[in-house]
Amino acid sequence: MRMAGLLLALNRLFKKCYHIFMIIDDEKLQRTLEKAKSHTDSEVTDILNKAKKLKGISLQEAAVLLNITDEKLLQQLFDAARYVKEAIYGNRIVLFAPLYISNICTNECVYCAFRRSNTALKRHASTREEIHQEVTALLQQGHKRILMVAGEAYPGGGLQYVYDSIKAIYETRWNGQNIRRVNVNIAPLVKEEFEELKKCGIGTYQLFQETYHKETYEKLHLAGAKKDYQFRLDAMDRALQAGINDVGIGPLLGLYDYKYEVLATLEHSAYLDKTYGVGPHTISIPRIEPAEGSDFSLHPPYQLTDTDFKKVVAVIRLAVPYTGIILSTRESPAMRNACLELGVSQISAASRVNPGGYSYDKQNGSQFTLTDERTLAEVIDAVVDAKHMPSFCTGCYRLGRVGKDFMDMAKPGLIKKHCLPNAMFTFAEYLEDFAPAPLKAKGYALIESTTKENFQEGTPIRKMIDENLSKIKSGKRDLYF
Ligand code: SAM
Numbered sequence: 093m094r095m096a097g098l099l100l101a102l103n104r105l106f107k108k109c110y111h112i113f114m115i116i117d118d119e120k121l122q123r124t125l126e127k128a129k130s131h132t133d134s135e136v137t138d139i140l141n142k143a144k145k146l147k148g149i150s151l152q153e154a155a156v157l158l159n160i161t162d163e164k165l166l167q168q169l170f171d172a173a174r175y176v177k178e179a180i181y182g183n184r185i186v187l188f189a190p191l192y193i194s195n196i197c198t199n200e201c202v203y204c205a206f207r208r209s210n211t212a213l214k215r216h217a218s219t220r221e222e223i224h225q226e227v228t229a230l231l232q233q234g235h236k237r238i239l240m241v242a243g244e245a246y247p248g249g250g251l252q253y254v255y256d257s258i259k260a261i262y263e264t265r266w267n268g269q270n271i272r273r274v275n276v277n278i279a280p281l282v283k284e285e286f287e288e289l290k291k292c293g294i295g296t297y298q299l300f301q302e303t304y305h306k307e308t309y310e311k312l313h314l315a316g317a318k319k320d321y322q323f324r325l326d327a328m329d330r331a332l333q334a335g336i337n338d339v340g341i342g343p344l345l346g347l348y349d350y351k352y353e354v355l356a357t358l359e360h361s362a363y364l365d366k367t368y369g370v371g372p373h374t375i376s377i378p379r380i381e382p383a384e385g386s387d388f389s390l391h392p393p394y395q396l397t398d399t400d401f402k403k404v405v406a407v408i409r410l411a412v413p414y415t416g417i418i419l420s421t422r423e424s425p426a427m428r429n430a431c432l433e434l435g436v437s438q439i440s441a442a443s444r445v446n447p448g449g450y451s452y453d454k455q456n457g458s459q460f461t462l463t464d465e466r467t468l469a470e471v472i473d474a475v476v477d478a479k480h481m482p483s484f485c486t487g488c489y490r491l492g493r494v495g496k497d498f499m500d501m502a503k504p505g506l507i508k509k510h511c512l513p514n515a516m517f518t519f520a521e522y523l524e525d526f527a528p529a530p531l532k533a534k535g536y537a538l539i540e541s542t543t544k545e546n547f548q549e550g551t552p553i554r555k556m557i558d559e560n561l562s563k564i565k566s567g568k569r570d571l572y573f
């Protein structure tokens with residue numbers, strides 16, 4: 093009898109410890125959401141005031157904000173998100189392009205056109221020469237940052253194809269231009285493979301959990317290595333333990349209740365921060381788009397309204413003020429413009445989501461349908477109209493201001509001292525090398541007014557900014573600090 097009691101107590105203790113160390117505690121998330129259903133207006137106002145102090149908010153507070161429906165409170169939420177984004181990063185918006193190197197995949201994710209049973213899809217893995225062509229096409233538009241993406245099946249079997257592709261991207265040159273930062277979104281690796289990936293000089297390793305709800309995850313990932321929920325969830329631990337400095341996380345919105353996914357993303361983020369001293373460098377918020385051959389993708393079971401989606405952006409901005417929030421061309425131009433005001437800090441532009449899409453073969457199968465098909469110049473034009481500063485900056489990464497060092501500057505809002513001038517230098521380069529005349533005039537007017545508003549004349553930083561801008565006008569490139 094005494095033995096049975098002891099075993100029961102040990103069992104309870106084990107469960108308690110397990111719950112402390114596990115990243116996603118389903119019961120806790122469901123409980124938190126239930127509790128947050130009832131809230132008062134003044135509770136919301138208090139949470140928003142707390143968020144404006146830039147220290148984040150608790151899980152329970154985030155759940156309350158996700159439950160706002162009142163128009164007036166929603167507007168207050170959006171205003172607070174904008175305030176926090178500006179306080180941490182200033183008005184700069186980082187621009188990048190995805191580069192899909194291969195659409196071959198052995199997994200069976202029901203929402204994706206690349207899944208292996210979609211035999212109608214034209215498959216291809218770009219060769220080194222083809223990657224050079226793709227990167228050249230991106231350089232010719234003015235891009236400097238690439239997110240390399242692939243299905244999970246690499247020619248030759250191992251990861252060598254991935255490492256060689258990153259090398260091919262970095263070594264491509266066009267007219268004195270080159271890609272300065274390659275981020276990577278590929279299937280989770282084991283620690284030794286992450287160590288090799290780090291040696292390739294990547295920026296951020298990005299991986300979406302798709303859904304943090306385990307039961308749903310298991311229903312939607314039918315075959316292949318990706319069936320393993322836990323191996324995916326633990327990927328960032330292995331990446332950080334292998335020395336990768338920056339990681340990016342995110343849910344694929346539409347698979348399960350968005351409120352649950354946001355809270356789970358915040359839990360994942362807090363866990364990484366607590367365990368490694370580095371939270372996610374970026375959080376992405378892709379929404380399901382129609383994918384060729386996927387009926388599921390046409391009718392996602394938990395589709396979000398546009399208002400829900402804006403709420404997601406705003407709550408993440410308030411809860412994890414230091415993180416970069418990424419928005420892709422899955423969203424419409426109108427939605428992307430709206431989200432610039434809510435805390436998004438990085439956007440892709442002029443994207444293609446198939447191998448060869450920028451240059452050598454536009455017929456290879458795409459992962460999903462693009463919603464924003466504007467050129468890079470058109471996207472930049474809209475960003476400038478909204479008084480945000482387009483940025484191609486890679487300064488932090490190249491100066492080793494990464495991982496914890498970056499976080500230590502981002503958390504108290506110090507990073508914008510670097511972000512804004514560096515954004516202006518890279519934007520001025522773009523204006524000199526690529527912009528049509530009207531955009532050039534508009535762009536320089538924004539640089540001038542931003543400089544005047546933010547950097548007092550006569551100060552050393554203002555002097556440095558003025559000098560660097562004149563150097564860029566007279567042909568110097570790649571200035572950052
Ligand atoms: N294959 C790897 C994987 O799944 O992790 C890496 C890249 S996968 C090509 C990139 C991301 O695209 C996936 O993580 C998923 O979130 C997203 N995706 C897949 N199908 C999509 C769809 N129909 N609409 C929007 N995003 C989709």
Ligand code: SF4
Pocket residue numbers: 197198199200201204205206207208242243244318
């Ligand atoms: Fe393959 Fe990734 Fe598409 Fe799943 S989401 S089928 S793993 S490419």
